[in-house]
Amino acid sequence: MRKKYINYFKYASVDYMIDKDGFLNFLEVNDNTLAPYFIEKKSEIVERDTAAGNPIFNLNRHHKLLFLDCFRKNLKEGQQIAIVCKEKGVKSGIENEVQYIKKLFNQNGFQADIYTPDDFIEQEGELRIKKTGEKPDLIFRRNFSFPESGLSINVINDLCVRNIANDKFKVLQSVRLLEKYFPVLRVPETYKAEYTEEILKWVFFFQQKGEDCIIKPNCLYGGQGLLLIKCSDSKEEVYRRIGQINPVEGGYIVQRKIEAARFRSGNSKKYCFDIRCMVYGGRMAGIEGRRSGVPFAENEEKGLITNIARNGVDLIVVSGPVSRHNYAVRKMKCEGELSSLDFKVDRNYLMLSYGLVKCMRNLSERIVEAVDSQIKNERIEGKENA
Ligand SMILES: Nc1ncnc2c1ncn2[C@@H]1O[C@H](COP(=O)(O)OP(=O)(O)O)[C@@H](O)[C@H]1O
Ligand SMILES: [Mg+2]
Structure with missing residues (x-):
């Protein structure tokens, strides 16, 4: 192909x-x-x-x-790979993963080490490792916010x-x-909703079609904030549950339940x-x-x-x-x-x-x-x- x-x-x-x-x-x-x-x-x-x-x-x-x-x-x-994560040396799934990846890179002809954002300094659009002054050839980003886009460095992703x-x-x-x-x-039928009224509108839309739906934050992860609304849920129950939803950045999506x-x-x-x-x-x-x-x-x-x-x-x-x-x-x-x-x-x-x-x-x-x-x-x- x-x-x-x-x-x-x-x-x-x-x-x-x-x-x-x-x-x-x-x-x-x-x-x-x-x-x-x-x-x-x-x-x-x-x-x-x-x-x-x-x-x-x-x-x-x-x-x-x-x-x-x-x-x-x-x-x-x-060449040098900097694996960047939020924290290091703390017992967690991500720690096992980055340690494994570091070893894999080092066994396969690269030079790799693990860093946190604090280990870097930005100078004239370039990112350098504080301790050594070196500029890594590539960053494997394993955190959610660093380094910012637009610096002159190759980052995956x-x-x-x-x-x-x-x-x-x-x-x-x-x-x-x-x-x-x-x-x-x-691709499950999905609608975007910012506010409670909009969420309610789409929930009732699915209910009228006889379908259950899922409400979830558009930009969060890890299964956070997911709600299931059944087609058989009463109006009072729907108002009560949706009334408890807090606004989040990126809004919500209302999606047909798979x-x-x-x-x-x-x-x-x-x-x-x-x-x-x-x-x-x-x-x-x-x-x-x-x-x-x-x-x-x-x-x-x-x-x-x-x-x-x-x-x-x-x-x-x-x-x-x-x-x-x-x-x-x-x-x-x-x-x-x-x-x-x-x-x-x-x-x-x-x-x-x-x-x-x-x-x-x-x-x-x-x-x-x-x-x-x-x-x-x-x-x-x-x-x-x-
Ligand atoms: N429309 C849906 N119908 C049934 N289950 C769903 C639906 N959407 C999400 N889920 C369940 O919730 C989990 C989390 O949803 P997902 O869209 O992957 O968001 P997140 O970014 O939180 O992982 C999914 O892995 C799946 O198990
Ligand atoms: Mg997911």
């Missing part, structure tokens, strides 16, 4: 929910997802399981290579990516244009799940999965939310022969190995059909291209208006 050059959106995840009929419902793109460390750890388990005779295909087999490739396209051997990627409504609109080219894609497929966990309960395609330098490199921490039958609203920050659980996504609905669940043979991980993973695999994976690859790469073009266009417009 024709591969376009990606200018800005070089480290991307494209998130979907599979619905009951096996369609890919697009949710959002992210520019700062925790992934490489999680993917590699889980990939080791899949490799051992495949070697033990489980007929599954490891979707993340080339993940590490493609991740490094994306940096190699931007750097020469021996430059903060300008965030302006678009973070705006769910904007991205949904451009992904909707791809629906006609990808029969597997569904009739999500359920994942049968190793504990036999059923959960909603989503999948995240990691796309590096425009190429799909791996697939991550998450399921909700709360079974759907226990609490419908909490049961929809899969974010790790809201008690979601990691899934290992593999591929294999699947007939009905494009996905299935398969028991892990090396579930004992899960105890070696320092994060919670379900004991069942999520298995996707080969056909669905192929569609996801084409679609996710196309979505990243589209968002990348959108970023480029906004930058040109921004300069023209300046």
